[in-house]
Amino acid sequence: MTLIHQVEHCESMADVRRNIDALDERIVALMAERSGYMTQAARIKQAADQVHDQARIDFIVNRVTAMARAQGAPEAVIEAAYRAMIDASIEFEHGEFKRLRQEGSPP
Numbered sequence: 001m002t003l004i005h006q007v008e009h010c011e012s013m014a015d016v017r018r019n020i021d022a023l024d025e026r027i028v029a030l031m032a033e034r035s036g037y038m039t040q041a042a043r044i045k046q047a048a049d050q051v052h053d054q055a056r057i058d059f060i061v062n063r064v065t066a067m068a069r070a071q072g073a074p075e076a077v078i079e080a081a082y083r084a085m086i087d088a089s090i091e092f093e094h095g096e097f098k099r100l101r102q103e104g105s106p107p
Helices: 013-044 054-071 075-102
Strands: none
Touching: 013 075, 054 075
């Protein structure tokens, strides 16, 4: 399956930017949803050292690069984007872990 070939043909940079802007709206919505699960993970995990899970990171990176390959997307771009998102998510989850315990919320 090569979905990369299903992109709309563009005649101008305005077309390219319009399509990218529309995708960004969908991507940000999905990232916001994903962040909600990071808050759930921070609530569920019992110890701060559980926030960084290298085995899970490796699983995700391997999974998404395989998905990129199957869809004809540049694997290096997908891997770099996911590694950056995972790093930022870990920082966010650490903050959520701390915030939830400071507020006295039951884990």
